[in-house]
Amino acid sequence: MPNILAFDLGASSGRAILGSLKDGKIVTEELHRFPNDPVQTGDRLHWDILRLYHEIKQGLLKAKHQGVQPVSIGIDSWAVDYGLIGSDGSLLGNPLHYRDRSSNGMMEKLQEELTSAEIFKRTGIQFLPFNTIYQLYAAKINQSPQLDSAKHFLMIPDLLRYFLTGEMYNEFSNASTTQLYNPLGQNWDEDLLQHLGLPKALFGQVLQPGSPAGFLQPSVQEELGLGPIAVHAVAEHDTASAVVAVPATDRSFAYLSCGTWSLLGTEVSEPVMTEEALRLNFTNEGGFGGTYRLLKNIMGLWILQECRREWERVGRNYSFPELVKLAGEAPAFQSFIEPDDPAFMAPGDMPSRVKEYCGKTNQPVPEEVGAIVRCILESLAFKYRYVLELTERLSGQQFKGLHMVGGGIHNTLLCQWTANAIGKPVWAGPAEGSAIGNLAVQWIANGEFADIWEARQAIRESFPVTVYDPNQTNVWNDGYGRYLALTNLR
Numbered sequence: 240m241p242n243i244l245a246f247d248l249g250a251s252s253g254r255a256i257l258g259s260l261k262d263g264k265i266v267t268e269e270l271h272r273f274p275n276d277p278v279q280t281g282d283r284l285h286w287d288i289l290r291l292y293h294e295i296k297q298g299l300l301k302a303k304h305q306g307v308q309p310v311s312i313g314i315d316s317w318a319v320d321y322g323l324i325g326s327d328g329s330l331l332g333n334p335l336h337y338r339d340r341s342s343n344g345m346m347e348k349l350q351e352e353l354t355s356a357e358i359f360k361r362t363g364i365q366f367l368p369f370n371t372i373y374q375l376y377a378a379k380i381n382q383s384p385q386l387d388s389a390k391h392f393l394m395i396p397d398l399l400r401y402f403l404t405g406e407m408y409n410e411f412s413n414a415s416t417t418q419l420y421n422p423l424g425q426n427w428d429e430d431l432l433q434h435l436g437l438p439k440a441l442f443g444q445v446l447q448p449g450s451p452a453g454f455l456q457p458s459v460q461e462e463l464g465l466g467p468i469a470v471h472a473v474a475e476h477d478t479a480s481a482v483v484a485v486p487a488t489d490r491s492f493a494y495l496s497c498g499t500w501s502l503l504g505t506e507v508s509e510p511v512m513t514e515e516a517l518r519l520n521f522t523n524e525g526g527f528g529g530t531y532r533l534l535k536n537i538m539g540l541w542i543l544q545e546c547r548r549e550w551e552r553v554g555r556n557y558s559f560p561e562l563v564k565l566a567g568e569a570p571a572f573q574s575f576i577e578p579d580d581p582a583f584m585a586p587g588d589m590p591s592r593v594k595e596y597c598g599k600t601n602q603p604v605p606e607e608v609g610a611i612v613r614c615i616l617e618s619l620a621f622k623y624r625y626v627l628e629l630t631e632r633l634s635g636q637q638f639k640g641l642h643m644v645g646g647g648i649h650n651t652l653l654c655q656w657t658a659n660a661i662g663k664p665v666w667a668g669p670a671e672g673s674a675i676g677n678l679a680v681q682w683i684a685n686g687e688f689a690d691i692w693e694a695r696q697a698i699r700e701s702f703p704v705t706v707y708d709p710n711q712t713n714v715w716n717d718g719y720g721r722y723l724a725l726t727n728l729r
């Protein structure tokens with residue numbers, strides 16, 4: 240059977256997954272996995288974009304060494320970040336990381352000029368301080384020489400695709416996360432661009448996921464010793480790909496894409512751009528086949544990742560399974576955090592920030608590693624309940640349970656606690672949701688699946704789903720009441 244290849248770049252790691260279809264079932268093989276470590280230079284935090292491109296080439300070479308020339312490839316990555324291309328076609332600088340401080344305060348500043356209602360009416364996108372619109376606003380205000388000489392704006396997968404093919408396109412699912420794309424006009428919002436003083440010509444043709452987007456260019460073919468492999472624009476926002484891979488049977492379903500971020504919501508056929516959606520700061524990100532993701536960002540396992548990094552920095556190395564085990568042994572419901580408190584956004588000494596939060600809110604301060612991890616995981620499970628209930632309210636649906644996909648499902652304690660917190664089953668799987676959604680869109684483009692629902696059926700039949708039934712729901716209900724009171728969420 241012909242093989243296809245998905246490159247999925249998360250904020251913490253990337254992978255190349257080879258996929259084929261056998262008797263209607265999906266078979267995957269992880270060819271390559273690599274860390275995605277941001278690089279600080281002076282005050283700026285960057286992505287190591289050329290290293291990521293190098294790793295993509297390594298993935299292609301590993302396929303070749305197995306005697307495989309994929310029929311097509313696709314790339315998905317985290318959202319909002321971008322590179323600028325100059326008049327000679329070269330990348331003008333290393334893309335900034337969305338956690339870089341340069342966009343701090345820019346959202347509030349722009350809202351002095353344009354109301355949030357105006358921006359939401361045009362884009363349907365939630366207000367996150369690092370959205371592309373605020374990053375570009377910062378670049379404009381700071382008279383960025385890069386921006387001044389830029390000819391093309393490409394988001395991370397657009398850019399990597401450009402390196403491979405020599406062709407420049409903006410892909411829809413990612414374009415929607417900029418907060419500069421108008422889903423009703425189905426194009427970049429010219430008024431917003433004009434307000435920011437950004438030339439319309441920077442922003443290119445927007446391709447729908449599942450569109451052909453070129454072939455490996457001759458120089459890349461020659462370098463890697465490969466033929467003219469087709470490169471597709473998939474659902475290039477990793478969350479869009481993850482949601483494609485949710486193995487739902489019911490058309491009304493809720494999902495939690497659980498990785499560095501936790502993205503919780505539902506799939507809708509029209510963006511929900513109501514006053515309530517704006518007030519609750521929900522988003523409508525573009526998806527495959529004209530769908531939208533009505534969801535909220537939750538800070539997610541980033542907090543745990545950063546704790547782990549800090550402990551490693553001081554010479555205490557823990558694997559994720561070790562951290563989960565320690566959390567399981569720590570006493571329950573001692574202290575909670577609001578994961579989306581801005582204190583947890585920037586990289587840094589996260590264990591101290593968790594402790595400070597607990598101290599400031601007059602809770603017992605978790606000192607041991609297990610207590611800190613438990614505090615983070617319980618708080619995430621409660622925040623999931625909160626956002627799931629808001630999703631039900633906003634979408635007018637009642638969900639029977641919650642699908643979890645992404646690397647976070649390896650954390651079985653978090654899956655169980657989420658089920659306990661929401662009082663409904665959690666269906667966990669697949670863990671490589673984004674990569675599988677990336678493959679699925681390629682198969683739809685290649686004519687192997689008729690649509691997203693046929694793809695979801697194949698995913699359901701090909702990957703195990705672990706069911707976590709809720710237990711101790713009374714205790715978790717009481718805990719939730721305390722969590723809400725403490726975090727002032729209502």
Ligand code: ADP
Pocket residue numbers: 248249250251252497498499500540541543544559560563645646647648649650651
């Ligand atoms: P991203 O795509 O955003 O980089 P992933 O989907 O790869 O993230 O998920 C990474 C997260 O999954 C880690 O932060 C970690 O919390 C969790 N994780 C991965 N493997 C394990 C494991 N074996 N046990 C517990 N948690 C894990």
Ligand code: LRH
Pocket residue numbers: 249250316317318319337476477478498499500502536
């Ligand atoms: C998850 C994700 C999320 C975005 C964030 C920047 O990887 O793409 O959907 O909000 O990264």
